[in-house]
Amino acid sequence: MSPVRVTWGRTIGHARGLYTTALTLAGFLSLVAAAFAFNFDRAEGGTLPLTALWAASAAPILPVLAAFLAMGVWSDERQSGRLAALLSVAVRERDYVLGKFLGVWTLLMAALVLSLATLGGALLVLAPAALSGVSLLSLLPPLLTLGVQGLLWTAAAVALSAMFRQAAAAAATAVVLLVALPRALWSGLRLWSSRGATAFGELPFDAHAVDGALGTFALGTLVAYLVVTVVCLLVATKCVAATRFVGRGARTLRVSTGIVLALSAVFAALVVRLALRVDATVELPVVGLSDEFSPRTRGILAESSGEIAVTCFLSRGDARFRPLGHLLRSLRRASASLGGARLEIRFVDPRWDIAAAERLAARGVSENSLVFEKGRRLVVLPLKDGCGERLCASTIRRLTTPPQRRNVYWTVGHGEATLDGYGLYGLSNIARELAREGYRNAPFDLAATATIPNDCALLVLSGPKSAFARVELDRLDAYLRAGGRLLVLLGPAEGAGLASLLATWGVKATPVALAGAKTLSGSDVIVTDFSDHPVSAPLRGSRIVLERPTALAPSAVAVSGAGADHIGFSALASLDGVVLAAAVERGSAAGDDLAIRPTRLVVIGDATFALNGALGARANANRDFLLNSVAYLSGTDAVGASGTEAGLLVSGLDRAARARFAVVTVGVLPSVVFLLLAGATLRRRLRT
Amino acid sequence: MIEVRNLAFTYRSRPVLRDVSFVVSPGEVVSIVGANGAGKTTLLNVLATLAVPDSGQILLDGQDALARPLRYSRQVGYLPESPAFYDDMTVKDYLRYRANLKGEPAKRVRRRVSEAAEICRVADCLGVPLKRLSLGVRKRVALADAILLRPRVLLLDDFLAGLDTGMRRAAGDLLSNAAAFSSVIVTGHELDDLARWTTRFLVLRNGLVSSVETAGLEASALRARLDAALEGGAR
Numbered sequence: 001m002s003p004v005r006v007t008w009g010r011t012i013g014h015a016r017g018l019y020t021t022a023l024t025l026a027g028f029l030s031l032v033a034a035a036f037a038f039n040f041d042r043a044e045g046g047t048l049p050l051t052a053l054w055a056a057s058a059a060p061i062l063p064v065l066a067a068f069l070a071m072g073v074w075s076d077e078r079q080s081g082r083l084a085a086l087l088s089v090a091v092r093e094r095d096y097v098l099g100k101f102l103g104v105w106t107l108l109m110a111a112l113v114l115s116l117a118t119l120g121g122a123l124l125v126l127a128p129a130a131l132s133g134v135s136l137l138s139l140l141p142p143l144l145t146l147g148v149q150g151l152l153w154t155a156a157a158v159a160l161s162a163m164f165r166q167a168a169a170a171a172a173t174a175v176v177l178l179v180a181l182p183r184a185l186w187s188g189l190r191l192w193s194s195r196g197a198t199a200f201g202e203l204p205f206d207a208h209a210v211d212g213a214l215g216t217f218a219l220g221t222l223v224a225y226l227v228v229t230v231v232c233l234l235v236a237t238k239c240v241a242a243t244r245f246v247g248r249g250a251r252t253l254r255v256s257t258g259i260v261l262a263l264s265a266v267f268a269a270l271v272v273r274l275a276l277r278v279d280a281t282v283e284l285p286v287v288g289l290s291d292e293f294s295p296r297t298r299g300i301l302a303e304s305s306g307e308i309a310v311t312c313f314l315s316r317g318d319a320r321f322r323p324l325g326h327l328l329r330s331l332r333r334a335s336a337s338l339g340g341a342r343l344e345i346r347f348v349d350p351r352w353d354i355a356a357a358e359r360l361a362a363r364g365v366s367e368n369s370l371v372f373e374k375g376r377r378l379v380v381l382p383l384k385d386g387c388g389e390r391l392c393a394s395t396i397r398r399l400t401t402p403p404q405r406r407n408v409y410w411t412v413g414h415g416e417a418t419l420d421g422y423g424l425y426g427l428s429n430i431a432r433e434l435a436r437e438g439y440r441n442a443p444f445d446l447a448a449t450a451t452i453p454n455d456c457a458l459l460v461l462s463g464p465k466s467a468f469a470r471v472e473l474d475r476l477d478a479y480l481r482a483g484g485r486l487l488v489l490l491g492p493a494e495g496a497g498l499a500s501l502l503a504t505w506g507v508k509a510t511p512v513a514l515a516g517a518k519t520l521s522g523s524d525v526i527v528t529d530f531s532d533h534p535v536s537a538p539l540r541g542s543r544i545v546l547e548r549p550t551a552l553a554p555s556a557v558a559v560s561g562a563g564a565d566h567i568g569f570s571a572l573a574s575l576d577g578v579v580l581a582a583a584v585e586r587g588s589a590a591g592d593d594l595a596i597r598p599t600r601l602v603v604i605g606d607a608t609f610a611l612n613g614a615l616g617a618r619a620n621a622n623r624d625f626l627l628n629s630v631a632y633l634s635g636t637d638a639v640g641a642s643g644t645e646a647g648l649l650v651s652g653l654d655r656a657a658r659a660r661f662a663v664v665t666v667g668v669l670p671s672v673v674f675l676l677l678a679g680a681t682l683r684r685r686l687r688t
Numbered sequence: 689m690i691e692v693r694n695l696a697f698t699y700r701s702r703p704v705l706r707d708v709s710f711v712v713s714p715g716e717v718v719s720i721v722g723a724n725g726a727g728k729t730t731l732l733n734v735l736a737t738l739a740v741p742d743s744g745q746i747l748l749d750g751q752d753a754l755a756r757p758l759r760y761s762r763q764v765g766y767l768p769e770s771p772a773f774y775d776d777m778t779v780k781d782y783l784r785y786r787a788n789l790k791g792e793p794a795k796r797v798r799r800r801v802s803e804a805a806e807i808c809r810v811a812d813c814l815g816v817p818l819k820r821l822s823l824g825v826r827k828r829v830a831l832a833d834a835i836l837l838r839p840r841v842l843l844l845d846d847f848l849a850g851l852d853t854g855m856r857r858a859a860g861d862l863l864s865n866a867a868a869f870s871s872v873i874v875t876g877h878e879l880d881d882l883a884r885w886t887t888r889f890l891v892l893r894n895g896l897v898s899s900v901e902t903a904g905l906e907a908s909a910l911r912a913r914l915d916a917a918l919e920g921g922a923r
Contacts, residue, residue, distance in 0.1 A: 006788045010774070017776035081772035085833075088736045088768075089790055090761035246699060246739050253740060684776070 003091040007099025008106070011073060015107055017684055022677035024068040025111050026670040031061045032115045033665035040130075041658060048323065050123075050134050052213035055142035058115060059209035060179070062108070062146060063153040067174030069107050070157035072167040073100040074240065079165050083243060093240045097158065097233055105147075105154045112146055118669040126661050127653050145212025149205060152225045153178060155232035162239035216322045217282045223275035227268045234264055293334055296538075297393040301334055304341035304400040311346045311371040313360050320383060321347075324370070331392060341374075341400060374399040381436070390624075394437055406457035406634050408434060409444035415465030417611055419443060424613030427462060430626060437627060439634070446472040451479075457634040458485035463607025467497040476501060483587070483597035485633040487626075490550050491607030503555040506567040506584045507603050512551035514575055518654035523548060526654050527581075529574045535583055535602065535628045536572040542621040544573060544581075547614065550605035552582045572602070573625070580605045581625070583632070602629040689713050690735075690841050690871050695744035696895075697727070697734055704730045706895030708744070712871040714840070717863055719882040720875045722892030723918060728875040729769060731892070732845045735873065736766040748841065762791070765839035765870070769846045771830035775819035779810055779829050782818055786833045800836050807865050808832035809858065824855040828862070835866050842870040848878045860885045879914055883907060891917040 015021045035057035043053050077083040086096060116139060123131050157174045164170035186203045202210075208221050238257050245253050293301070310328055314321050325347065332343040348356045350367045357367075363378075365371055370381040372395045379395050381387055410419055410427070419431045419441050431441045444452070444459065447469060452459060459479065468476070480486060488498065490509055502509060518526040528543045530536035554569035565586065572581040587598035608614050610626045653661065690712050697705040704727040712718045720728050733739040735746060737757045746753040746760070753760035773782055783801045792800055805811040808828045813821065821829065827847065834842060844863075848856050856878065864885055866872055876882055882889070889900040891914065900913055 001788045001791075001794055003789055003791065006785065010785060014774060014776065081768065081770055082774070084733075084736075084738055084768050085766075085772060086789075087738055088761065088764070088766035089786075090758045091789060091791075092758065244738055244740055 003089075003095040004099040004102070007096050008103045011100045011103025012106060015069065015103070017681060018072075019678055019681055020072075021069070021107070022674050022681060024065065025107075025114065025677060026674035027068075028061060028065045028111050029115050029118055029673055030666050030670040031064070032058045033119060033670065034662070035061065036119055037658070037662040037665060040661075048210070049138070049214070050130060051138050051142045052210050054116065054119060055146055055209040055213035056206060058112065058146055059149060059206050060183075060203075062112075062149055063157070063178035064175055065111055066104065066108055066150065066153035066157040067160075067171050067178060069111075070100075070104045070154060070161050071171035071174070072161065073104060073158055074162040074236070075164045075167045075170050078243075079167075083240075087240075087243060094233075094237045097162070097236045097240060101154055101158050101233060101236070104158060105150055108150045108154055109143075109147055112143060112150070114673065116143070118673070119665055122661060122665045122669065126657060126664070130653075141215045142209070142213035145209055145217075148212070148222060148225050149209065151229045152232070155229040155236070159232045159236035159239065162236045211322050214322050214326065216326075219280040219282070220272070220275040220277075224272040227271050231264055231268045235261065293330070293389055293393075297331075297389055298334065298338060300393045300397045300400075301331070301340040302338040304335065304396050306374060306400070307342045307344060308396060308399060309344045309346065309371075309373040311348055311360065311365075311373070313348045313350065313357070313365060313367060313369045313371060314383065315351060315367075316347070316349050318368070320387075324383070324387065327387075327389065327392065331389075331396075341396065372396065372399055391436060398438055405438060405440050406636070407453070407455045408439045408441050408458055408460060408630065408634070409452070409456050410441060410460045410462060411446050411464065412443045413445055413447060414461075414468060416462045422612070424611065425608075426612050427610060429612045429615050430610045430623065433623060433627060434630060437631075439630065446475055451475070452484065456484070458487055458630065460487045461489065461498070462610065463489045463491050464498070465491065465607075473497065473501050477504065480505060480599050480601070483599050485599070486601045487629055487633055488601065488603045489607050489609050490552075490603060490605050502601075502603065504557060505586070505599075505601055506555050506557050506569045507582060507601065508553045508555040509603070509605065510551050510553065512549065512578055514549070514578065518656070520545060520655050522655070525549060525575055525580075527573045527575050531571050531574070533570050533572055533583060535625070535632045536581070538628060539573075539621050539625060542624070544609075544621050544625050545614070546580055546604075546606040547608045548606070549575075549580045552579045552603055552605050554582075583629075600633050602633060604629070689749060690873075691745075691747040691750075692735070693745040693747065695731070695734060695746070696742045697730055697739065698742050699730070703895055705734070705741070708892075708895070708897050710890055710897055710899065712841075712873055714871050715867050716887045717867050717872040717874065717885055718888050718890055719886040720873060720890045720892060720897075721877065721879065721882070721914065721918065726892040727895060728892055729845055732766070732843050732873065732875060735841070736764060736843050737761055738766075762837075763840040765834035765836070765842045767827075767830050767834040767842075767844045767847060769849070771826060771833075773818040773826070773829070775817070778815050778817050779805070779821070780814040782829065783814075783832060783836065787836050790837055792837060804832040804836045807835060808862055823850045824852065827851065827859075831862060831866075835870070838869045840870055842866050842872045844872065844874040846876050847874050848876050848881055856881045879911065880907075883910055889914060893917065 032054075036054055039053050039057050048056075074083075077086060087093075120131070120134075156178055157170075160174045160177070161167070161170040164173065182205070183203060204221075208218075211218070211221075238261060242254070242257070245257075312321075312324060312328065314324065325345075328343070328345045332345060335341055335343055346356075347353075348360060350357045360371070365380050366382070368383045370383060370387055370392075372379045372381070372392075377399055379398060381391060381395060410416065412418070417425055417427045419427050422428045434441055439457070444456075446452075452475065456479075459476075476484075476486070488502070490498070490502075499509060514525050520526065524545050524547045526543050526545055530539045552571075557567055567584060567586045570583045570585070571579040572583055574580060581602070581604045584601040584603070585598050586600075604625075609622055615623050692711070693709050695705055695708040696703065708731065710718070720731060722728050730739065734741050737753070737760065741754070748760055748763060751760070774785075777785065780801065783804060784797055787797045787800050788794070801814075802811070805814055808831050810825060810828050810832055813825060818826070818829065827850070831844070831847070834844070847863075848859060851859060860881065863872055863874065874882070874886075883902060886902060888902060889910075890897045891900060898917055900910070900917060902910055905913070
């Protein structure tokens with residue numbers, strides 16, 4: 001049996017007999033679960049797959065785990081006097097170091113697998129929807145990545161253990177050097193640099209964990225990890241061997257060892273530098289990202305033609321780079337398979353591709369953008385608000401179909417939220433979304449203008465607080481009678497005097513208290529019941545969040561009338577049978593041959609529904625619901641819904657379920673693991 | 689045969705060993721005695737390759753041990769002054785672990801462990817956890833570890849310290865058994881006990897070694913010569 005294997009087995013066996021191992025593993029599980037629960041909450045609706053989220057949660061805690069698992073492997077031997085017994089055997093120090101290193105690394109990997117198992121089990125019970133798309137195969141890339149990172153942390157921790165006589169001192173130094181110092185330095189650089197977070201992005205270790213979890217492995221990164229691991233092991237070996245260097249005769253050995261270590265460090269730096277310059281990247285097909293697209297996207301791609309140049313103007317170190325690259329490549333494959341436009345993808349890193357970056361800057365394109373070009377038409381998408389499948393599809397549609405601008409007018413003067421409001425209570429986000437979809441937004445003063453312009457595709461009342469004048473209500477009514485389209489976002493204390501107008505058009509609004517409903521913050525409700533209507537059907541499987549909603553019901557006129565005067569009331573979204581969003585249509589029954597443009601209203605019982613704060617909060621389909629409403633009212637196709645977009649993280653958890661998930665994964669499961677491991681340790685100790 | 693030539697060792701500018709030379713033949717049991725701080729443990733550490741000497745040579749059958757320390761270490765068994773164990777193991781587990789670590793083929797490990805346990809009289813406590821053993825038994829386990837692979841050189845540091853009279857007598861038998869296949873070098877202060885089974889005493893004085901033969905000497909005469917040699921060292 002080789003000494004490496006014997007030492008590996010002894011390291012694991014010794015660790016199994018310690019209560020500190022059980023405590024360390026349970027602590028690791030708890031910390032990873034806490035980080036995961038926090039990230040899971042924030043990533044809802046994002047493109048980051050669950051596996052990458054786990055990797056991002058575990059990566060910062062991995063060096064702490066390595067520090068505590070490795071703290072005693074050498075310092076205990078030194079302190080107890082067992083080191084002399086080890087060194088008197090004809091075994092090379094490097095074999096001992098390798099054996100102990102592999103032993104600690106095995107425990108570290110076991111902790112990672114245990115973390116995956118506990119979190120996966122909890123998700124399977126509490127949020128099975130979130131696990132859609134996660135296969136056992138998709139767990140390999142994050143495990144592999146964290147395993148490679150674990151090699152580095154373990155080697156460093158073993159080296160530190162070989163330097164100290166006290167295990168606690170070794171652990172404390174490891175935590176400071178491997179966790180606190182790099183993070184403090186990186187944060188300092190981010191603060192100090194004028195370009196801040198843009199220039200430095202995430203800490204490389206965290207970014208590598210996410211990249212690897214997404215199946216992207218850079219050769220330079222792998223080589224860097226492995227080379228630094230080897231250097232750390234070399235240092236550990238020399239530290240152990242230095243035990244023999246106590247006399248004057250060892251002076252030559254000390255000097256030669258120092259020279260070897262210095263040369264190794266220089267060689268390692270050169271190898272890493274070379275590997276980083278080569279910058280070869282391997283993308284594994286086994287990843288958590290999906291290549292499937294929604295029917296809308298596939299339709300747009302199938303209808304597209306010609307050649308579209310897509311330029312990703314983004315630093316390769318940016319966390320968004322890999323998922324975005326994957327999305328663009330998937331779009332290119334899908335378009336090719338559907339016989340659509342040929343997508344030419346180019347990546348421009350502002351720090352490395354200087355000439356291309358300057359050319360883009362000369363055309364007015366700023367960093368962190370996605371540029372779509374077809375012929376002389378160009379669309380620039382800033383990435384700061386995220387860029388997913390839907391937006392890319394809309395952009396491709398805009399480039400490949402003739403421009404058709406539709407005007408959306410937003411009433412002002414009654415306390416409505418404003419289009420240029422960039423705060424939580426503004427509408428700037430939804431205005432930008434509409435502009436990207438090809439709409440032109442404009443404020444409209446109903447009191448100052450006698451008639452609503454003919455080019456008005458639809459009029460929006462975004463939570464008016466003060467009452468409309470009689471003349472304004474008359475103008476609204478006249479507009480609707482002439483086939484107008486109206487979107488109303490209605491507050492709970494409706495003081496705008498719209499009740500009579502809405503009642504005329506088939507909608508009766510009443511305050512409602514929805515006790516026991518699922519909630520995120522306590523004052524909102526989560527709505528997941530969507531009807532089979534063009535606005536709401538694509539949202540099935542996702543959710544909208546309404547703040548203190550108003551109940552809607554069909555008024556008496558909704559069922560009266562015939563032919564062209566028939567007013568049809570359709571519930572769009574309901575909660576426990578209470579309608580919270582509705583669509584009304586008059587005149588559709590007249591038949592197409594009469595060429596009458598039917599009047600359409602969409603009423604949503606929440607004045608804050610489309611505010612920046614509501615859209616920017618946890619993942620919800622509010623934006624998609626509003627965009628679908630606008631599309632329905634203006635007569636264009638619905639944009640779909642985030643919930644139906646492939647590859648998005650949708651858990652379906654409300655606040656109570658999230659709290660339950662956190663309690664189970666952060667508290668209960670690690671405690672159970674601790675009790676089991678400590679019990680096994682106690683049993684072993686009693687037996688011996 | 690192990691031969692030490694002109695061995696010198698300096699610790700923090702203080703010369704501990706100066707020009708130490710001696711030869712131990714196979715089957716011989718040599719005791720190294722000297723005052724506290726005379727360098728007995730240091731000498732054994734150097735012989736066990738746990739410390740690198742300033743100068744000098746260690747030759748095992750004419751081969752330079754310091755040039756090929758691994759090859760040399762394979763033929764050396766070492767028992768430190770205070771043996772330390774993994775207390776979570778039983779005697780059997782520990783001896784098997786050590787045999788594996790020393791590179792003994794798996795099929796021979798069980799036999800080696802049994803033999804060493806028999807010689808050192810720990811066969812009846814193979815299943816006992818190490819933490820429950822008395823000091824004397826622990827020393828016997830450590831000796832079993834040292835002789836596991838029948839080394840050609842056996843280094844025992846202060847082997848008799850802490851053992852009661854009965855144990856010391858038994859230890860003598862153990863050493864006699866071990867000497868059947870090894871050159872034994874043992875350090876200690878128990879002159880009377882050591883004299884029973886030592887073929888030769890080496891007295892460390894001022895970093896130098898003077899030899900005292902036991903053959904043909906009466907116990908009282910031997911004691912007198914040793915005391916004289918040790919007192920000289922103290923002066």
